[in-house]
Amino acid sequence: MRVVGLMSGTSMDGIDAALIDTDGEEVQWLGAALTCPYDAQTRALLVLAMEDARGLNHRTDRPGVLREAEIRITDLHAQAVRQLLDQLRLTPSGIDLVGFHGQTVFHRPDARLTVQIGAGERLAASLRVPVMADFRAADVAAGGQGAPLVPVFHRALVRRLALPHPVAVLNVGGVANVTVIDGDAPPVACDTGPGNALIDDFLFARTKVPFDADGRAAARGTVDETRIAEVLEHPFFRQPPPKSLDRNDFRLFVGERMGLAGMGLEDGAATLTALTAASVAALVQLLPRPPQSWIVAGGGARNPTLLAMLAARLGAEVRTADKVGWSADALEAHAFGFLAARALKGLPLTYPTTTGAPAPMTGGVLFRP
Numbered sequence: 283m284r285v286v287g288l289m290s291g292t293s294m295d296g297i298d299a300a301l302i303d304t305d306g307e308e309v310q311w312l313g314a315a316l317t318c319p320y321d322a323q324t325r326a327l328l329v330l331a332m333e334d335a336r337g338l339n340h341r342t343d344r345p346g347v348l349r350e351a352e353i354r355i356t357d358l359h360a361q362a363v364r365q366l367l368d369q370l371r372l373t374p375s376g377i378d379l380v381g382f383h384g385q386t387v388f389h390r391p392d393a394r395l396t397v398q399i400g401a402g403e404r405l406a407a408s409l410r411v412p413v414m415a416d417f418r419a420a421d422v423a424a425g426g427q428g429a430p431l432v433p434v435f436h437r438a439l440v441r442r443l444a445l446p447h448p449v450a451v452l453n454v455g456g457v458a459n460v461t462v463i464d465g466d467a468p469p470v471a472c473d474t475g476p477g478n479a480l481i482d483d484f485l486f487a488r489t490k491v492p493f494d495a496d497g498r499a500a501a502r503g504t505v506d507e508t509r510i511a512e513v514l515e516h517p518f519f520r521q522p523p524p525k526s527l528d529r530n531d532f533r534l535f536v537g538e539r540m541g542l543a544g545m546g547l548e549d550g551a552a553t554l555t556a557l558t559a560a561s562v563a564a565l566v567q568l569l570p571r572p573p574q575s576w577i578v579a580g581g582g583a584r585n586p587t588l589l590a591m592l593a594a595r596l597g598a599e600v601r602t603a604d605k606v607g608w609s610a611d612a613l614e615a616h617a618f619g620f621l622a623a624r625a626l627k628g629l630p631l632t633y634p635t636t637t638g639a640p641a642p643m644t645g646g647v648l649f650r651p
């Protein structure tokens with residue numbers, strides 16, 4: 283199947299769209315990809331939508347600006363697909379399926395609730411292509427964490443590499459998550475802690491620039507290890523996988539424990555960046571064997587300061603996804619193309635070792651045009 287995967291992640295920086303050729307079991311090839319950045323107004327609307335989502339009790343409720351945000355991002359996703367297909371000189375009739383993650387606005391698996399806005403029926407009608415959406419709902423309803431979902435895709439990709447196992451694939455988006463693959467054992471996965479979101483929020487609050495480009499501010503600062511050790515006392519970091527996070531789960535805790543308000547720009551950026559690396563290293567302590575090879579994807583793969591901190595704290599070789607022939611920027615979009623194909627065939631997306639689902643589970647909701 284030719285599938286376009288779509289991801290709008292917790293960084294809220296834009297939409298990644300990527301073409302993939304897959305039967306949902308093997309990856310035939312990873313195709314072209316693009317990012318359509320959100321403008322400042324759309325970002326601001328998503329921030330408001332997240333606030334309005336805080337009191338949600340039902341996954342279909344859309345109070346406040348949530349409905350407006352849902353329609354806005356759905357139409358922007360349709361544009362992203364068209365733009366990608368135009369570049370490839372394809373039309374929607376040239377693809378079989380779209381995998382539409384949507385935007386997570388609320389994630390509380392303990393309350394069996396996870397909400398991704400994005401109107402599958404509207405996107406299917408606009409593109410006239412079947413759309414698979416709502417990937418997390420079934421897992422959470424069954425008592426799983428609903429995240430991470432990418433491990434089954436990481437497993438398919440790692441199978442094709444000749445690297446020493448265990449191999450860890452680390453995605454550093456707004457939140458960071460890892461998949462550990464050790465031979466034929468089921469992949470072990472979880473969210474590790476904050477990724478870029480806290481660094482982004484800190485930079486934006488201080489400078490109105492939305493992220494620490496190339497980790498430059500962090501590279502000039504001094505890491506406060508005492509503050510990091512205090513944050514790592516949070517029980518999340520001792521909890522074995524599976525486990526998952528909402529984007530803002532650590533915002534208040536880290537702000538207070540680190541005394542961020544009293545830190546300079548560079549030291550704050552350095553300490554927050556080191557916290558992302560240190561929380562990944564903390565997860566390694568909970569694994570039966572430390573990974574021998576690390577592959578880093580997501581926006582964090584573009585941050586050389588973070589990559590250097592990871593290599594230092596993990597004591598193993600750290601490569602970017604681009605180095606092994608994948609796309610660090612598009613890996614999640616490729617993943618949702620793969621997951622859509624799997625869901626169409628009723629194959630499992632999640633496992634007891636990846637989300638804590640009671641059994642391997644399929645998921646997704648299909649919207650036909």
Ligand SMILES: Nc1ncnc2c1ncn2[C@@H]1O[C@H](COP(=O)(O)OP(=O)(O)OP(=O)(O)O)[C@@H](O)[C@H]1O
Pocket residue numbers: 289290291292293294295453454455456457458477478479482492493494495496497579580581582584585614
């Ligand atoms: N050149 C760069 N230097 C430093 N950081 C960067 C750079 N480019 C991107 N980033 C970081 O990566 C983030 C975007 O990452 P990504 O697109 O992987 O996140 P996401 O998909 O929204 O999140 P998630 O995986 O949590 O859903 C930006 O917000 C920024 O923090």
Ligand SMILES: CC(=O)N[C@H]1[C@@H]2OC[C@@H](O2)[C@@H](O)[C@@H]1O[C@H](C)C(=O)O
Pocket residue numbers: 291292386389396428429430431432433455456457458459472473526527614
């Ligand atoms: C609830 C939710 O949207 N979680 C995202 C988020 O962003 C990164 C991390 O937290 C991850 O667990 C998940 O996304 C990836 C794509 C996943 O499900 O595998």
